[in-house]
Amino acid sequence: MKTISIIGGTGNQGKGLALRLGAAGYPIVLGSRSSEKAIKVANEIKEQHGNINIEGVDNGTAAERGDVVILTIPFKSQNDILDPLKEKLSGKIVVDTTVALIPGKPPTTENVPEGSAAEKLQVILGSDVKVVSAFHTISAHMLEDMEKELKGDTLVAGDDAPAKEVVIELANKIGLRGLNAGPLKVSSTLERITALVIGMNIRYKKKSIGVDFTNV
Numbered sequence: 001m002k003t004i005s006i007i008g009g010t011g012n013q014g015k016g017l018a019l020r021l022g023a024a025g026y027p028i029v030l031g032s033r034s035s036e037k038a039i040k041v042a043n044e045i046k047e048q049h050g051n052i053n054i055e056g057v058d059n060g061t062a063a064e065r066g067d068v069v070i071l072t073i074p075f076k077s078q079n080d081i082l083d084p085l086k087e088k089l090s091g092k093i094v095v096d097t098t099v100a101l102i103p104g105k106p107p108t109t110e111n112v113p114e115g116s117a118a119e120k121l122q123v124i125l126g127s128d129v130k131v132v133s134a135f136h137t138i139s140a141h142m143l144e145d146m147e148k149e150l151k152g153d154t155l156v157a158g159d160d161a162p163a164k165e166v167v168i169e170l171a172n173k174i175g176l177r178g179l180n181a182g183p184l185k186v187s188s189t190l191e192r193i194t195a196l197v198i199g200m201n202i203r204y205k206k207k208s209i210g211v212d213f214t215n216v
């Protein structure tokens with residue numbers, strides 16, 4: 001089974017994806033700017049779900065070890081975190097969950113000059129990295145609530161078709177339905193839909209509103 005690394009895996013979204021993918025049987029390498037913090041969080045995840053194969057390491061080691069590398073870091077940290085990891089990520093599938101969110105009522109997204117957070121990531125990492133944009137509308141709350149099965153769709157965008165298939169399979173393995181949304185440039189739409197979904201959660205006082213496409 002492919003090893004999944006999560007850069008910024010100590011945050012809410014990273015922990016949630018680690019739990020779900022780990023419970024589905026994938027070996028997880030949880031990355032952080034601090035290896036001590038990563039070890040602590042990896043141990044907490046193991047306590048919560050004993051059967052997960054998970055290790056906490058620094059982000060550089062996580063970038064090296066993953067067959068697939070998921071990013072769960074703030075948009076504003078993209079350059080700081082990823083510039084030093086470029087070589088280690090060369091040729092790999094990098095899954096971006098980032099939304100350049102402007103909190104508010106309603107929440108909106110920043111106008112990213114490259115088009116979207118994922119397209120900016122592709123520019124930072126270079127064209128030999130297979131950037132795939134996914135999991136935006138799956139809230140950390142949904143992921144971390146292991147009592148409930150995951151459901152709903154996640155839209156997956158990217159320019160490398162086989163890489164997109166790998167990410168669709170990850171989504172399907174944790175109970176979601178991964179749908180091919182098109183090339184990476186549609187990520188701007190995916191990221192904006194996420195702001196809409198967060199606004200809906202606020203309006204309806206929910207934490208788990210997602211998206212479902214009918215008749216696909």
Ligand SMILES: NC(=O)c1ccc[n+]([C@@H]2O[C@H](COP(=O)([O-])OP(=O)(O)OC[C@H]3O[C@@H](n4cnc5c(N)ncnc54)[C@H](OP(=O)(O)O)[C@@H]3O)[C@@H](O)[C@H]2O)c1
Pocket residue numbers: 008009010011012013014031032033034037038071072073074075077081097098099100101135136137138139140141
């Ligand atoms: N939360 C959700 O429901 C959700 C849903 C979809 C997408 N996302 C996306 O996932 C990403 C992470 O969101 P999150 O809610 O998990 O955030 P979070 O809880 O704040 O975690 C972000 C992680 O990123 C790392 N990080 C690196 N640079 C940082 C900085 N300058 N300031 C703070 N943290 C920094 C931290 O790990 P270390 O300190 O260990 O390095 C931190 O644990 C965002 O891009 C967000 O748009 C989140």
